[in-house]
Amino acid sequence: MRPRNTTQVRPEKPARTASAPAGPLARLAGGCYRHRWLVVACWLIATSALLVLGFRYAAAADHDFSGGASESAHAQALLRQHFADQNGDTLTLAVTAKKPLTDRAVRARVESLLGALSDAPHIVAVADPYRTPGQISGDRHTGYATIRSSQDQISADTVTPLLDKVKRASGGGVTFALGGDAVLSVEQPPGGPSEGVGLLAAVIVILISFGSLLAMGLPLTTALFGIGTGLAGIELLGHLLPAPSFTPVVSALIGLGVGVDYALFIVTRYREALHGGAGRDASHSGADPERATVVAITTAGRAVLFAGSTVVIALAGLFVMQQPLLDATAVAASVTVLATMAAAVTLLPALLGFAGRNIDRLRLPYFGRTSTTSPLAARWAGTIQRHPVIGLVAGAAVLLALAVPALSMRLGFADASTAPRDTSAYATHRMLADAFGPGRDAPLVIVTDGSAGTLRRVAAAVSHTPGVATVTPVRTSADGRAAEFVAIPTTGTQDAATPKLVHRLRDSVIPRAAAGQRVYVGGPNASTIDFADSVATRLPWLIAIVVSLSLVVLLVLVRSVVIAVKAAVMTLLSTLAAYGVLTVVVQWGWFGHALGFATAQPITTWVPLFVFPILFGLSTDYEVFLVSRIREEYDGGADTREAVRRGLASTARIITAAAAIMVLVFLTVLLGDDPAVKQFGLGLAVAVLLDATLVRMVLVPALMELLGAANWWLPRWLDRVLPGRPAGRNRAVRRNRDGAAVRGPDPAAHG
Incomplete structure (x- = not known):
């Protein structure tokens, strides 16, 4: 019998004698490593210049969500055109x-x-x-x-x-x-101490993971350069694409999370290559620093580019909402992610050149390990693989149970009634609501560019509608071409009865009284309702587009239809569970006061829009790093069960550290004042926590165990169509049912 042939490197042979990685990423990594002084100087000059320009000439924020073709937008346009005395904030x-x-x-x-x-x-x-x-x-x-x-604002x-x-x-x-x-x-400014606290949390987690001050400093330095460049860029971009004031906070949170994570994955892979692979501690038995850098960028760096691209693609899905301010925020967040990606694959290799073999210097006692393999994760994977049905059912049941409250989720915008009780804004609301009724904060401006006589009939009909407290006299514009009046509801902005009243006025009361004349219901309250309705209508399209685009990215990377679809389904479950937790905490008020929410309130309209694409991108990050490692083991000769066990053992510690950084960074926004930003951070923290624990540690190994060889199914025609097909992949080493390595076409790869 011929001796078994595998692609694994012999333990006694130095890893650097193996063939060096090739391709554009390898050349980029090697160039940045060799010309590290030039790379660092370019980053310093570019970042400093952008920071000076960006924050000196920053664009003003814009909070006008009334754009588009909604009825409230038409009403606002008429008011601006014919009632000049009502222009201005x-x-x-x-x-x-x-x-x-x-x-x-x-x-x-x-x-x-x-x-x-x-x-x-x-x-x-x-x-x-x-x-x-x-x-x-x-x-x-x-x-x-x-x-x-x-001023308009x-x-x-x-x-x-x-x-x-x-x-x-x-x-x-x-x-x-x-x-x-x-x-x-x-x-209630959108910023606050959250970014600083989030950075401190990242320092602590990386120190526990690496146990080295130098190894900790590299990911943080890289992330800060990327975030600083991205934030300065979006301040200038605001002159072309005006964005709300929460945009820099959202972008900074995303940038800090992904920036640290991306650098963390690359540094981990560098240390592993430098020490000769997972589990080996002899620093001189592995690759030299330059080759370790090239290996890290061509493996973890490639995954970073795919993962970051998925985040950007997911954010681009927000364009389906056709809301200019959301488009601007999506572009701004994407710019920050792109900047952190660029820093990870250019600045970080240069910094690794300075660190060299000293990456583990300045170690702290009792913290960190050189080995990246987690025996505990390997044993856990084995446990799940022995009981896959139990793991799958239990994990799915928890996610579905958490998702159920999302069925009752209501959308709206925070107003004075949801502000902290010690603010002037809330005091104004309370004083006027007690004296004039809660509807004083939710006026409906009803306007027409037709006959004022018709509008008087409409005003009479509206005044007799249940849910309307009072109406003001009809007022004609100075040019005589428009008329308007204001209806005050009996309920406030956050009351579920107020949107029902608006729809009733538009659908039946006003059309009957107007007799064919166009009459529009507008005002800030109606704008909020229209925006929430638009979100509810377009959210399914957003989900479909983001999932479809992300599936393509995953197919190119993992070359498996089953794994790509599985990742999409798991992320949807995590998202729905996060929506459910948000509904329970924010809308139902459970534990809301403990988490800093002044009162029960609807979910801010833009929060679920951003939580879904960002979570989809971030969860794909973890899927990419885990499954790409499993794929490496599988293509190296391991069967699916062994590949899953090895992949989970190799990535569990670093994925856990990365998720811990994400969760802590996102939770720090609870220290701020803006309720919408706090909802955003809470939703993402819950989703990432669920994704890194239940999904990665339970559902993924359980499903892959049940599916077996079907995990790698890819039709021949799709294998030929997808870009980046590895040369000779079908000749890769694999194992038969007896565990022996064999060569030849892989039947699991083609159905």
């Missing part, structure tokens, strides 16, 4: 007093403050409650003034001095509070 000054507001002393204090506010920069009009009907409550103890600015520089004046004016039985979207933005 507004603030609301609320006042409550122990004595009636008509008391001479109280009135003097109110009018003094109104005068001071009207003299502030960018303030063009103040609707005095004493001269504007309906702005003093029936008991005459509460009133409000509407303050209009010349009042800047923080304008709002902050006004807040100070209002706070100083309160006291002596009279309480003032200032509210409005601009006040919410100032009192």
Whole structure:
């Protein structure tokens, strides 16, 4: 019998005698390693220049989600065209007093403050409650003034001095509070200490994993260069694609997570090649530093490029929503991911050139191991493989149970009613809701460019509709070509009855009264409802497009239809489970106060839109690193069971560390103030945690054990069509049922 022939390197032979990796990535890695001084200098100069330009000439944020072809967008366009006095952002000054507001002393204090506010920069009009009907409550103890600015979105520089004046004016039985979207933005900024705490969390996790200060510093340095470049770039990009203020925070979170993870995977593979493979500790028995760098980039670096491309492709799926601000945020996050990818495959090889064999210097006692193989993970994989049905059923049952609450998920935007109780915005809401009803914060502006007489009939019909508290008199524009009135609901913005009222007015009440004339229901509340409806309608298309594009990327990398489809299904389960947890915590209010949510509230409309594509990209990262390692073992001669066991043992520790970094980074946003960003971080943290534990450690090995050789099924025609077909792959070493290595075409690869 001929001796068994395998592709494995003999243990006693140095790994560097094997043939060196070839291809564009190998040439890139070798070039960056040899010209490391030049590479680092280029990154320093480029990053510094972008930081100076980006943050000095940053574009202003944009929060107008009313764009598109919705009814509220048409209403807004008419108001801007015909009612110039309503253009510009507004603030609301609320006042409550122990004595009636008509008391001479109280009135003097109110009018003094109104005068001071009207003299502030960018303030063009103040609707005095004493001269504007309906702005003093029936008991005459509460009133409000509407303050209009010349700015479409009042800047923080304008709002902050006004807040100070209002706070100083309160006291002596009279309480003032200032509210409005601009006040919410100032009192609940999207940033905060989260990025710094997230970076500290990443340091701790990498130190525990590597046990070396130098090995810890390389991933962090690489990630920071990539994030800094990306964030500076998106500040400049904002001049072409205006984006909301939460965009830099979302981009920084994603960039920090993937940037550290990508560098972590490459450094791990470098150390493994340097030490002669997993489980070997003799530093001089493996490859030399240059070849170890090339090996790391051509293996883990290749996976990084595929994984990062999947994140970018997934974010591109947001364009199906046809919402300019979401498009801008998707582009900004993609730029950050691309910057971290570029840093991982160019800057990191240069830094590895400086580290060389000293990668494990400055070690900390009791932390980290040189070996990347986890015996515990190997034993766990064996346990799951012996009981695959139990593992599959139990894991799927947990994910499905967590996903059930998502069926009741409602979408909306945070407003003053969901703000922390110690803010001026919430005080304004509470004072006016108690005096005028909760619908005061949810006005519906009803406008037409037709007959004002018809609109008066519409106003009469709306006023008699259940759920409507009051309507204002019909007002005709100065040019006589449009008319409008305001309807105040009996329920607030966050109440489920308010969207139902809007749909009832649009579907039946207004069409019957308007008799064919076009009448539009608009205003901030209607814009929120329209945006939520658009999300609910287009979300299935987003899911279909992201899944389809990601399947193509996975097919090219792992060359298996079964594994690609399995990855998509698992990610969908993780996403639905994350949606379910968000619904329970944020909407139902379970543990909400403990996690920093002031009150139960609907899920912010943009949060599920971003959680899905980002999670799909991140979970594909772990799938790529795990399955590509399993594929290496399989193509090296192991059968499917052994390949899964070895692949899981080799990647479990690093995937766990990477997931821990992601989870901690995302959870740090709970320290901030913006409820939407907190929902975003919580949803991603839960999803990544589930994906790295239940999916990677239970469902993947259980399914691969049950499917056996079918895991690698790829039709011949698809094998020929897909790019990057490895030369001689069908002659790869494999094992028969008896465990012997054999050569020849692999029947499992072609159905």
